Amino acid sequence: MSDTEQLPLFSELGLAAPVLKALQDVGYERPSPIQAAAIPHLMAGHDLLGQAQTGTGKTAAFALPLLSRLEAGNRNTQILVLAPTRELALQVTQELISFNTHDLSIAPIYGGASMTEQLRRLKKGIDIVVGTPGRILDHIRRGTLDLSAIAYLVLDEADEMLNMGFIEDIEEIMHAMTGPKRVLLFSATMPDRIAALARNYMHEP
Ligand code: AMP
Numbered sequence: 332m333s334d335t336e337q338l339p340l341f342s343e344l345g346l347a348a349p350v351l352k353a354l355q356d357v358g359y360e361r362p363s364p365i366q367a368a369a370i371p372h373l374m375a376g377h378d379l380l381g382q383a384q385t386g387t388g389k390t391a392a393f394a395l396p397l398l399s400r401l402e403a404g405n406r407n408t409q410i411l412v413l414a415p416t417r418e419l420a421l422q423v424t425q426e427l428i429s430f431n432t433h434d435l436s437i438a439p440i441y442g443g444a445s446m447t448e449q450l451r452r453l454k455k456g457i458d459i460v461v462g463t464p465g466r467i468l469d470h471i472r473r474g475t476l477d478l479s480a481i482a483y484l485v486l487d488e489a490d491e492m493l494n495m496g497f498i499e500d501i502e503e504i505m506h507a508m509t510g511p512k513r514v515l516l517f518s519a520t521m522p523d524r525i526a527a528l529a530r531n532y533m534h535e536p
Contacts, residue, residue, distance in 0.1 A: 338362055344370040347399035349432035354395070357429050363388035370396050373515070380529050380536035381517045385488070389517050390426045393485055398427070404435040406456025407480035413464050413501060415491035417441040423487060424461045435459055440476075442466040450475055464492060464500035471507050478508045489518040489525045498524055505532050 338361050341354050362370065365387045369379055373396035383389040397410055412427075414420045417439075424439040431437060438452050440462035449466075453475050460467070460476065470476035484505070486492070492501060505514075505528075514533045518525050529536055 338364065338367050341395075344396075345374040345399075346370065346395055347432075350395055350399045350430060353430045353432050359391070363392070365389055366392045366395070369393065373397065373513075374399065376400075376513065378513055378533045378536040379515045380533065381515070382519070382521060383517050384519045389487075390423055391430070393515050393517075394423075394427050394430055397483055397485075398430050398432065398435075401433075401435065401458070401482075403433050404458040405480075406436060406458060408457055408460050408477060409480055410459040410483045410485065411467070411478070411481055411504075412459070412461040412485040412487060413467065413492065413497075413504070414461060414487045415463065415495050415497065417443065417463060419488060420461045420463055427459055427461070437461070440466055440470065442469075464497040464504065468500045468504055471504060479510055481508055481510060481512050483513050483515065484508065486514070486516045486518075486528075489516050489528070490520045490522060493522060493524055498528075501528070 341362055342351055365381060365383050369381060369392040373379055381389060401409060412423055414423055420439045420441045424437055427437050435458040437459040438457045440449050440460050442463050442465050516529055
């Protein structure tokens with residue numbers, strides 16, 4: 332039996348029916364190892380610390396269960412994903428949109444892009460914001476991104492964000508979130524500063 336055959340089916344991981352339907356449309360047949368491990372854990376409502384490289388399917392590993400658990404869109408930001416670069420933010424946004432089964436508003440908010448357009452979209456309301464730390468913090472300080480309804484914070488490629496000098500921004504963003512939320516942290520490596528972030532801000536990941 333090959334490795335792939337030993338992995339469960341997507342239908343065995345507890346995902347919501349509309350998300351399973353979207354998976355068929357996208358054409359993924361079997362979960363990758365990180366997806367098989369992470370999805371049931373996230374469906375059970377736990378924090379997640381994932382040591383994963385790009386290319387392992389880590390985006391769908393959080394996108395599928397979070398979309399399965401999300402209430403219908405209400406245009407209050409419920410998920411905030413932080414990514415190191417504009418390219419990754421766009422890629423994650425595209426993947427979330429491809430599994431978007433219940434008409435959620437999903438948008439990237441990154442530095443270097445027009446503030447006017449971002450302010451217009453934020454004013455209309457975005458259910459899932461995927462952003463780079465500097466620009467997200469800018470919106471939080473201006474009061475244009477409301478964090479009071481956030482249910483999930485996802486830190487994607489956390490070690491890259493550390494390398495790019497975003498760690499203080501991330502800590503400030505995490506401080507600004509006062510409500511109850513689940514934290515998901517993905518990192519290819521686990522430097523001390525990232526491990527400390529996990530210890531301080533995550534609950535039994
Ligand atoms: P990521 O590690 O999230 O950057 O994903 C790497 C690539 O694998 C992306 O292009 C995904 O669209 C694709 N992918 C993720 N999960 C699966 C899967 N279960 N089956 C086939 N392709 C996948």
